[in-house]
Amino acid sequence: MSKSKPSGAAHYELLFIISNRFTEDEAKKCVAKVENIITQGEGKISASEFWGKKRLAYPIKHETYGYYNLVEFDLERTALAKLEEKLRLDHEVLRHLIVIKKLKTDEQLQKEKKISEKISTKKAAVLKEQKTQEEKVAKDKVSKAKDKDKDKSDINSLDEKLEGILNANDLL
Numbered sequence: 001m002s003k004s005k006p007s008g009a010a011h012y013e014l015l016f017i018i019s020n021r022f023t024e025d026e027a028k029k030c031v032a033k034v035e036n037i038i039t040q041g042e043g044k045i046s047a048s049e050f051w052g053k054k055r056l057a058y059p060i061k062h063e064t065y066g067y068y069n070l071v072e073f074d075l076e077r078t079a080l081a082k083l084e085e086k087l088r089l090d091h092e093v094l095r096h097l098i099v100i101k102k103l104k105t106d107e108q109l110q111k112e113k114k115i116s117e118k119i120s121t122k123k124a125a126v127l128k129e130q131k132t133q134e135e136k137v138a139k140d141k142v143s144k145a146k147d148k149d150k151d152k153s154d155i156n157s158l159d160e161k162l163e164g165i166l167n168a169n170d171l172l
Contacts, residue, residue, distance in 0.1 A: 009074045011046075011103050014038075016087065016096035017056070017066040024053065027067040030092045035071060037086050041079035047072040060094045072101060 051068035087096045
């Protein structure tokens with residue numbers, strides 16, 4: 001029995017960062033170049049997302065910004081090594097990461113959709129509750145402010161009465 005990996009196309013996800021030395025249009029040309037490398041290796045691109053210019057977590061080759069791109073594709077395992085080598089040698093690509101991505105069935109996608117819907121409804125309920133709490137706090141502040149004004153007027157009237165008593169000649 002052979003211990004080597006079986007050949008055949010697998011589904012991969014490639015995330016790569018293009019140097020900030022290029023403009024956005026030039027970066028998109030670099031993305032097209034990488035996608036061309038994949039298709040030349042008889043790969044099929046299923047999705048490609050250009051995320052645009054983002055700040056890097058740490059400087060890479062004295063650069064703090066880069067253009068991010070995500071590509072999902074199917075490719076033979078033998079052609080993957082060639083793609084990896086070309087990306088490593090490409091001076092336009094600062095970093096890249098290729099991972100095997102498990103394809104999801106329709107049932108899994110529906111489960112994830114239901115879960116995300118539940119999460120969004122719970123978030124909406126929490127936001128609604130927070131809003132009512134904030135309104136309640138605002139009403140309490142208004143009522144406390146009114147009470148303070150009332151207390152001030154009570155104190156003022158008491159001061160006036162006390163002043164009147166002290167100024168009265170009847171006390172002696």
